[in-house]
Amino acid sequence: MSQVSETTVDRPVNTAHMQVSSTNVAIEVIGMHKWYADFHVLRDINLKVMEGERIVIAGPSGSGKSTLIRCINRLEEHQEGQIIVNGTELTADLKRIDEVRREVGMVFQHFNLFPHLTILQNLTLAPIWVRGIPKAEAEATAMHYLERVKIPEQANKFPGQLSGGQQQRVAIARSLCMQPRIMLFDEPTSALDPEMVKEVLEVMISLAEDGMTMLCVTHEMGFARQVANRVIFMDQGQIIEQNEPEAFFSNPQHERTKLFLSQILH
Amino acid sequence: MTDIGFVRADMVDAKPAPNRTSGVVAWAQKNLFATPLDGVLTVLGVIFLLWIVPPIYNFFIGHAVGPGGTVEECRMENAGACWAYISSEMEFFIYGFYDIPQQWRPNIVFVLGAVLLIPLLIPKVPFKRTNAVLFLFVYPVVSYFLLAGGVFGLSPIPTEKWGGLLVTLIISVVGITLSFPLGIILALGRQSKMPVIKTLCIGFIELVRAVPLISVLFMASIMLPLFMPQGMTIDKFLRALVGVTLFTSAYMAEVVRGGLQAIPRGQYEAGASLGLSYWQRMYFIILPQALKHVIPGIVNSFIALFKDTSLVYIVGMKDLLEAVKTKNDTALEWQSANTATTGYLFAAMVFWVFCFSMSRYSIYMERRLNTGYKR
Numbered sequence: 001m002s003q004v005s006e007t008t009v010d011r012p013v014n015t016a017h018m019q020v021s022s023t024n025v026a027i028e029v030i031g032m033h034k035w036y037a038d039f040h041v042l043r044d045i046n047l048k049v050m051e052g053e054r055i056v057i058a059g060p061s062g063s064g065k066s067t068l069i070r071c072i073n074r075l076e077e078h079q080e081g082q083i084i085v086n087g088t089e090l091t092a093d094l095k096r097i098d099e100v101r102r103e104v105g106m107v108f109q110h111f112n113l114f115p116h117l118t119i120l121q122n123l124t125l126a127p128i129w130v131r132g133i134p135k136a137e138a139e140a141t142a143m144h145y146l147e148r149v150k151i152p153e154q155a156n157k158f159p160g161q162l163s164g165g166q167q168q169r170v171a172i173a174r175s176l177c178m179q180p181r182i183m184l185f186d187e188p189t190s191a192l193d194p195e196m197v198k199e200v201l202e203v204m205i206s207l208a209e210d211g212m213t214m215l216c217v218t219h220e221m222g223f224a225r226q227v228a229n230r231v232i233f234m235d236q237g238q239i240i241e242q243n244e245p246e247a248f249f250s251n252p253q254h255e256r257t258k259l260f261l262s263q264i265l266h
Numbered sequence: 267m268t269d270i271g272f273v274r275a276d277m278v279d280a281k282p283a284p285n286r287t288s289g290v291v292a293w294a295q296k297n298l299f300a301t302p303l304d305g306v307l308t309v310l311g312v313i314f315l316l317w318i319v320p321p322i323y324n325f326f327i328g329h330a331v332g333p334g335g336t337v338e339e340c341r342m343e344n345a346g347a348c349w350a351y352i353s354s355e356m357e358f359f360i361y362g363f364y365d366i367p368q369q370w371r372p373n374i375v376f377v378l379g380a381v382l383l384i385p386l387l388i389p390k391v392p393f394k395r396t397n398a399v400l401f402l403f404v405y406p407v408v409s410y411f412l413l414a415g416g417v418f419g420l421s422p423i424p425t426e427k428w429g430g431l432l433v434t435l436i437i438s439v440v441g442i443t444l445s446f447p448l449g450i451i452l453a454l455g456r457q458s459k460m461p462v463i464k465t466l467c468i469g470f471i472e473l474v475r476a477v478p479l480i481s482v483l484f485m486a487s488i489m490l491p492l493f494m495p496q497g498m499t500i501d502k503f504l505r506a507l508v509g510v511t512l513f514t515s516a517y518m519a520e521v522v523r524g525g526l527q528a529i530p531r532g533q534y535e536a537g538a539s540l541g542l543s544y545w546q547r548m549y550f551i552i553l554p555q556a557l558k559h560v561i562p563g564i565v566n567s568f569i570a571l572f573k574d575t576s577l578v579y580i581v582g583m584k585d586l587l588e589a590v591k592t593k594n595d596t597a598l599e600w601q602s603a604n605t606a607t608t609g610y611l612f613a614a615m616v617f618w619v620f621c622f623s624m625s626r627y628s629i630y631m632e633r634r635l636n637t638g639y640k641r
Contacts, residue, residue, distance in 0.1 A: 075535050102541035112536035116554050116635075125550055126540035171536075178540060 009202050013226050017211040020229060021051040025084075026182050026213045027072060032081030034064075034071060034237075041067050042078070043237045051181075054214045056224040056245075059234035060260060065217040068234070069184045072215070073104045086181060102130060105175030109187040111167040113159035119146070119170050120155045123177045131178065138177070145173040149203050165196025172203055183207065185216040221264065225249065233257050325604075340602040347608045351600045355593050359612070362429010362584045368421065372432050375409045379439070387627065389634065402443065409436075425503035429584035431616065433503075437575040437585070438620075441510045442568050448511065449518025449567075450557075454548060456523060467519070474516035479574055482509045487581035506578045514571045521563035525556030558635045565628035569621045587613050 027049040034042040070076040083090045085100045123142035127133045146152040149169035189197045208227040231248040233241040298308045329346035331339045333353035340348035382401040385391040416422035455467035486509040537547035579588035590613045594606040
């Protein structure tokens with residue numbers, strides 16, 4: 001069992017801008033299957049994410065949570081079914097893949113900052129070369145997001161000089177600099193010391209407050225309660241339960257979900 | 267007595283580190299005479315140096331005949347190295363059979379090369395891009411026309427006449443600047459997901475790497491013309507250049523591949539998730555890190571290439587070493603006991619100076635590029 005924590009941020013979450021669109025679909029997954037060689041990792045996944053939704057994906061290790069969100073920006077290839085992101089269907093067509101990736105930010109468990117570039121260079125690389133934004137403008141945007149994640153003073157340092165929590169905040173800022181419409185989080189706090197989890201969650205919550213569409217694979221159940229509008233539970237490559245957080249935690253339906261929750265909530 | 271339940275009541279301030287003992291005596295005690303065995307080894311070492319250093323000194327300097335000396339001095343009993351021979355034949359060692367009145371042309375090429383290369387190697391000098399374009403694209407063209415002639419009223423000088431250090435440097439510089447990008451392309455191709463490209467790259471690398479350079483040069487100079495249409499020839503010099511370049515690029519590819527494999531998958535994924543294209547990912551993220559990891563291996567290949575240029579004698583070209591050998595065998599007026607030895611020593615020293623410079627420069631670059639991981 002992965003480490004599960006109940007860290008919460010001690011402030012009321014401002015829900016003013018957290019509106020879920022009833023008409024605009026951000027992501028649609030239809031009858032999707034994926035195999036690693038002969039191993040059937042994802043089985044018949046069907047999922048519709050509306051703009052502005054904040055979805056937490058939970059489940060035991062090896063249940064396919066990470067694989068699922070990695071399929072959404074095609075870091076992994078699916079073999080059957082459809083994945084449609086912002087109206088673009090993901091196929092082997094590289095142009096479409098790049099199109100989707102420009103609009104979908106991703107935050108990784110191990111940050112994956114570029115160690116040979118300064119923080120500022122990490123943040124401006126993609127805006128300059130993918131979006132074609134002039135350098136000065138890209139740097140101004142980068143500084144704006146660094147301030148937002150509260151580390152503008154680190155702009156000219158290298159990633160290796162920052163703490164884990166700071167690195168993860170830089171990674172979030174790096175994704176935001178591309179001004180994505182959707183953010184994917186793949187266990188963003190799992191590699192962090194407990195003291196640093198909070199600073200990263202704080203940033204994620206403020207992102208949710210701005211109405212960002214978010215898909216988070218996480219073991220932070222406190223975060224799920226505070227900001228998610230939907231919790232998805234996966235086991236053995238399948239979505240076996242989904243519900244609003246309140247109902248999910250208080251009244252789980254599936255036996256596997258009950259077992260999972262009984263092990264992590266005390 | 268430390269109590270098992272020891273806890274500090276207040277935090278301790280950081281103290282400066284204790285002074286290191288310094289001074290000659292302390293140093294000697296620590297490094298030379300720390301134990302009786304160390305003492306014995308030190309004494310033995312000193313005796314060995316006393317035994318070996320004076321004869322070497324005498325040969326190279328003490329009893330040597332300096333530049334401007336005569337052959338009679340070189341032939342004297344006890345004479346050391348015959349540097350007079352080197353200085354008197356220097357022109358041949360540098361230019362080979364290149365027409366003597368035209369030697370200003372290679373001189374310009376040498377000077378131009380230094381003027382363009384040195385600022386390129388010093389990080390602080392500005393205009394790197396212009397500089398690189400000049401060095402990589404303009405300089406080779408200018409050099410070629412200057413050396414070969416046949417245009418602008420310059421008398422044509424066939425490559426057969428080129429020789430000595432000139433040939434060694436041309437082959438190494440061209441070989442290094444071409445095999446490096448070629449090696450990178452081959453390494454990337456070998457990791458490609460496209461089966462045709464992958465197979466071609468693997469095939470090329472494994473074929474070229476498994477064949478001795480001598481046979482590559484032989485094939486280039488003897489076999490290649492057999493496959494050429496009647497009447498079409500490729501300059502022998504060019505063939506050797508291509509042979510050396512392809513040979514080194516295969517090795518380079520494997521060195522670079524080692525570096526690519528050291529880069530965690532997360533770096534590729536982070537680049538991809540930001541929407542960077544394959545070439546952007548490689549250029550901005552993967553290669554800068556991968557190449558930094560393998561600088562020692564890259565420079566190793568460069569040094570090997572530099573020394574391997576002397577193998578072009580096999581196809582009848584007179585590089586530095588072959589020029590020295592030719593003079594050793596034919597300059598009867600300089601014949602003495604130490605003439606040939608001095609000639610080869612000179613060639614060795616020239617090779618050493620270039621290779622050692624490359625090695626030092628690579629160490630400097632490694633330190634400079636170490637930023638990413640410094641804490």
